[in-house]
Amino acid sequence: MASKEYAGKMLELDADGNLVNLNEWNEEVAKALAVEEGIESLNDRHWAVINYMRKEFTEKGDAPSIRKLTKESGVDTKELYALFPKGPAKKAARIAGLPKPKGCI
Amino acid sequence: MKKLVILGAGTAGTMMLNKLHPILNKDEWQITIVDQHETHYYQPGFLFIPFGIYTCKDVVKPKRDFFPSGTNVIKSEIEKIEPNENRVLLKSGQILGYDYLIVATGAKIDPTETEGMKEDLWHKNIFDFYTIEGACALANFFKHWEGGKLVINISEMPIKCPVAPLEFAFLADWYFTERGIRNKVEIHFVTPLPGAFTKPRASSILGDFLNKKNIKLTSDFNIARVDNETKKIISWDEQEVEFDVLVTIPTNKGDECIARSGIGDELNFIPTDKETLIAEGYKNIFVIGDATNLPSSKAGSVAHFQADILLENFMDVIEGLEPKAKFDGHANCFIESGFGKGILIDFNYDTEPLPGKFPLPGVGPFSLLEETKMNHYGKIMFRWMYWNFLLKGVELPIEANMSMAGKRL
Ligand SMILES: Cc1cc2nc3c(=O)[nH]c(=O)nc-3n(C[C@H](O)[C@H](O)[C@H](O)COP(=O)(O)OP(=O)(O)OC[C@H]3O[C@@H](n4cnc5c(N)ncnc54)[C@H](O)[C@@H]3O)c2cc1C
Numbered sequence: 001m002a003s004k005e006y007a008g009k010m011l012e013l014d015a016d017g018n019l020v021n022l023n024e025w026n027e028e029v030a031k032a033l034a035v036e037e038g039i040e041s042l043n044d045r046h047w048a049v050i051n052y053m054r055k056e057f058t059e060k061g062d063a064p065s066i067r068k069l070t071k072e073s074g075v076d077t078k079e080l081y082a083l084f085p086k087g088p089a090k091k092a093a094r095i096a097g098l099p100k101p102k103g104c105i
Numbered sequence: 106m107k108k109l110v111i112l113g114a115g116t117a118g119t120m121m122l123n124k125l126h127p128i129l130n131k132d133e134w135q136i137t138i139v140d141q142h143e144t145h146y147y148q149p150g151f152l153f154i155p156f157g158i159y160t161c162k163d164v165v166k167p168k169r170d171f172f173p174s175g176t177n178v179i180k181s182e183i184e185k186i187e188p189n190e191n192r193v194l195l196k197s198g199q200i201l202g203y204d205y206l207i208v209a210t211g212a213k214i215d216p217t218e219t220e221g222m223k224e225d226l227w228h229k230n231i232f233d234f235y236t237i238e239g240a241c242a243l244a245n246f247f248k249h250w251e252g253g254k255l256v257i258n259i260s261e262m263p264i265k266c267p268v269a270p271l272e273f274a275f276l277a278d279w280y281f282t283e284r285g286i287r288n289k290v291e292i293h294f295v296t297p298l299p300g301a302f303t304k305p306r307a308s309s310i311l312g313d314f315l316n317k318k319n320i321k322l323t324s325d326f327n328i329a330r331v332d333n334e335t336k337k338i339i340s341w342d343e344q345e346v347e348f349d350v351l352v353t354i355p356t357n358k359g360d361e362c363i364a365r366s367g368i369g370d371e372l373n374f375i376p377t378d379k380e381t382l383i384a385e386g387y388k389n390i391f392v393i394g395d396a397t398n399l400p401s402s403k404a405g406s407v408a409h410f411q412a413d414i415l416l417e418n419f420m421d422v423i424e425g426l427e428p429k430a431k432f433d434g435h436a437n438c439f440i441e442s443g444f445g446k447g448i449l450i451d452f453n454y455d456t457e458p459l460p461g462k463f464p465l466p467g468v469g470p471f472s473l474l475e476e477t478k479m480n481h482y483g484k485i486m487f488r489w490m491y492w493n494f495l496l497k498g499v500e501l502p503i504e505a506n507m508s509m510a511g512k513r514l
Contacts, residue, residue: 066261066327067371077329081341086325087299 006032016100018093022057025097033095039084042095046083049075053096063093063101106135107423110193110203112183114140116148116496117394117408118209119171123498124416126173137177137201139193143168146237147491149405152269152441154240155232156280157248161241163488171496183210186366188387205389205423207415208375210360212265212395212403218356219260221331230336231351234273235265246350247280252289253349258338259296260328262303263372264357265395265403268450270294271301271311272441273352278318279443293321295338295346300324304457307450310474314442357403359396374398379454380431382415388422391415401434401454409495410435413505435507437463439484447480449473453507459514464503466511473512 002013007028012020019025030050034042042050052073056064066089070077084091089101109125111118122138129136150164172178182196186206193201214235216223222231232246233239257274264270274294281287294301294315300308301315301322315322329341337345359373368384369375376385377397384390393415394408401407411432418428434454441447449471450458462469470479494501 065371071371077341081327081329085342087327 014099016094018099019097022097029097030095033097037084037091037095039091039095045075045079046095049073049080049083049088049092050096053092053098057096057098063089063096063098065089065101107133107204108202109134109136109205109207110201111136111138111207111209112186112193113209113211113394113396114138114168114172114178115145115209115211115394116405116491117211117396117412118207119145119168119496120409120412120498121207121209121393121415122176123171123173123496124412125419126176128420131175135177137179138172139179139181139183139195139201140168141180141182143180145171145496147488148235149266149269149491150488151234151237151240152272152276154237155234155243155247155273156276157244158276161237164237166492183360183362184365185362186368186390188366188368188384188390191389203389205419206391207419208363208384208390208392208396209394209408210362210396212357212359212374214355215358216353216355218358219328219330219353221333222260222353222355224331225333226331226336226351230349231331231353233353233355235269235354235357243352250350252281252286254291254293254347255350255352256293256295256338256346256348257352257354258326258328258346259298259354260356261297263403264354266438267303267402267404268438268440270296270354271315274315274320275318275443276441278320282444291321292319293323293346293348295323295326295328297327298324304452307452307458307474311440311448314448314476318443357395363396370398372398379434381418381428382411382432383418383422383428391419399432399434401432402436402438404436404438405491405495406437407435409501410437410505412498431506433506435505437503439480439487441481441484442476445481446476446478447482447484448476449480449483451507451512456507456509456512459512461512463511464508 003010011024014020080088093101144165145168147164150159153159184194184196186193228242232243259270281290301312302308326340328338330339337347339345363369363373375392377392379399382391384392393411395403414430414432417430421428437451439447439449451463452458460474463471463473471483
């Protein structure tokens, strides 16, 4: 398992590069992860998504799908892709310190 | 009399009926099955219709051929389930009370989920092959098509038979080669997934096949809309792909009756315990096949493995026991790869598709994650097995739970 330094702390990462320990996450760590995802600064809308994802994960044990996200977080699909270009569900989960959402097949 | 109601007489519902009918005591149980249609469609056959390999009549049979005598069959649309009242309301006005319910209402495409999809070009230059109408319309189109840009696009996951779009691409390569116009057809596979398939090893091997067959792959493409005038699909982050013919796999959803019943998720799939197959929050409702929200493939073979588990758990639950059998997410899919060959994958919730031999370790006759003629015969045989064994609930010589024997790590 790999470790990497974020916001001055060595943090353990899983195979997808997501945090292993949810409780090692904080806002500074989120900012560092965001930079890695090509997002230089997190604004209120980013935080709305990140906080919604963390809340859902704590309650349901799984990160929400994009569809659920847009229905419940108040951020529509278009904006979501503007905030987290390419894979919003994947990126937002990583920045929120959560494991990669279980893609169904 | 105890009442068992089965909703949906497709692959899974018919299979459960045929498994339960012989073993539930006729003096104690009344079994009712409800479906809106009289025709059973062999959906895996839809894949072959656009290429003229099957015609419409190769994929249909009357549903009644597969109902054991003495079954109460109702042809009606299901209005909704009232799980707290233990009853089902039908469009016909009839009300069915139940002691136990098995929901097998499947999944279907909804092209209206994507802006511009079901508009001017629908079934003119934009086709699906997940319905018989779409598959037949596409067959007619291909017959006279002289070539151009063929784009195959998956709108979003999950879809039923997640390998079918890849098979479509492989078959298109073969078909246009046979017709002598492969050099005039550009085949482009556009998917929201990070690669050709979800699971890493299969994704890289199947990606190599796309490459070898000169099929262009665009991944991480999440479609937002279709521009009917310029014939383009456009993603949420404004990437554009031009097409002359678009073969779409639109958003797949559970039936609206699930939404009306208030028991579905945002795609009308029913939250279901991934091991016991019991609906979350309802002790007397089982869910099987494409109607569930399980993170397993939505495929007939999967429904078949689930059926064995559901049967065991159903028998325990009606005796007042705890359900013991656990579904492991087992899926087994033949992937038609064109030129008379096929690829086979076998996997479950935890183990991704691996190379090896199947079902007999070292012997086969089928090869996992390799392209062979024998795998193609497996796929062709599947139709015969489907009508003659699977639907009738006859045991096949494959275990419900996946086996690691014969697989190479
Ligand atoms: C193109 C294509 C290729 C495929 N290839 C393969 C393959 O190679 N191998 C494989 O294993 N699987 C394959 N599949 C998937 C397979 O066909 C499905 O997974 C399987 O049919 C699921 O069975 P089911 O019983 O859950 O749903 P279905 O068989 O779809 O049955 C659902 C039934 O419920 C009825 N119903 C739904 N709602 C209502 C309502 N409100 N009122 C009344 N009746 C209702 C419907 O009429 C239908 O008869 C393929 C599917 C497609 C589309």
